[in-house]
Amino acid sequence: MRAFRSRTTYLLGTVVLTGVLLAGCGSGDSSDSAGMSAADAPAMNEAAPQKAEGGGSGTQADTQAKAPDLRVEQRDIIYRGTVTVRVENVDAAAGQAGGIAKTAGGFVSGDNRSSGSGADTATMELRIPAPKFDAAVAQLAKLGTEEQRQISTEDVTEQTIDLDARITVQQARVDSGRKLLAQAKSLNDLVMLEREVATREADLASLQAKKRNLADLTALSTITVTLLDPEADAVVEEGPPGFLSGLGAGWDALLASLRVLLTVLGALLPWLIAFGLPIWGILYAVRRYNRTRRAAHPAPAYAHQPPPAAQPPVSGPPAQQDQQP
Known part of the structure; x- marks a missing residue:
């Protein structure tokens, strides 16, 4: 009995000691791993941004290289100006x-000059390079007494970028069609491809013409x-509609229509008087003659009497025939 108890106690002690040792090892490993993670975390956090910067540097550089330059001095802007100046000598x-x-x-x-009633005027259209636009307007204003100035701008940068992209795509389509x-x-394939290539080339030429027009307007x-x-007289600018x-435009149109109608009448x-009166006289005489003739020869009386009404049949019992015995 005592031997059994001693063995049980020995086994329990062995189990307890083994559990204690395992728990200590586990805590040591966890503490070591936690300590390593805490120690390596700053280094890993520092390495991660460097890797991200190193890996994304090429993509970011490519994006910046492909992105259009949209700074103010690099934008495509169309300048238009109107200046009215009163001068001593127009010519x-x-x-x-x-x-x-x-x-x-x-x-x-463009140069349009007019003179009449002692008043000379000139309207000129000048094409000036865009960088010298402001200086040219200032010089024109100093020719005399400036009475009016109006400057307007139109930014066509987005249109230019869009046209460039469309031209590139259309050029690739033309090249593939030619190949x-x-x-x-x-022969059927040849005819079909020739028609398709001609259509693509026409579209490309249209896009290139639009691009040249924008380039001309922005350059000059x-x-x-x-x-x-x-x-x-001073030039009066028309106000907004x-x-x-x-109402004024409608009244002017009505007066213009009346003038046209009176002119036609x-x-x-003269033609109505020359031909209309004789024709009217002839028609009047013919109608008068017909009335006189009908009055002199009246129609017979019976011709106007209505026909007699039909008598309805008399209904009655049929005649009885004598029956012989």
Whole structure:
């Protein structure tokens, strides 16, 4: 009995000691791993951003290389200006305005001059390089007494970028179509591919024409200068459309229509008198003659009497025949 108890006690002690040793090892391992993680965490956190920066540097550089430059000085802007100046001599001032345009590197694209009733005016359209737009406007304003100035701008950067992308895609389509055309083996394929290539080339030419137009407008600004002599009336800018302007336009249209109608009637009146009166007289005489003739020869009376009404049949019992015995 005592031996059994001693063995049981020995076994229990062995189990308890083994559990204590295992718990100590586990805590030591966990503490070591926790300590290692805590010690390595800063290094790993520092390495992660460096890796991210190193890995994303190429993509970020490529994105910056492909992204368009949209700074103010790199944007495509169309400048338009209108200047009204009152001068002593319109012809001399017009010559000076043309000289300003040529000195700035531009040219005169339109020149409209008029003189009458002692009032001379000139309207000139100048194409000036965009970087010298402001300087040219200032010089034109100094030709005399400036009465009006209006400057407007239009940013077409997005349109230019879109056109560039569309031109690139369309050029690739044209090249692929030409390659397929060179490899055509049958007459039907040749005709179909020629038609497709011609369509693609026409679309590409249209896009390139739009791009050239935008490039011309952005490279050369447009300035419209109006020169007035001291006796000329000032140029009045029309206000925005509204009810009163619409009413005035409708009234002017009505008066113009009445003038046209009266002009047409005045042109037709001699013809109406020359041909209309004789025709009316002939028709009147014919109608009068017909009335007189009908009055002299009245129609017979019986012709106007209505026909007799039909008598309804008399209904009654049939006649009885004598029966012989």
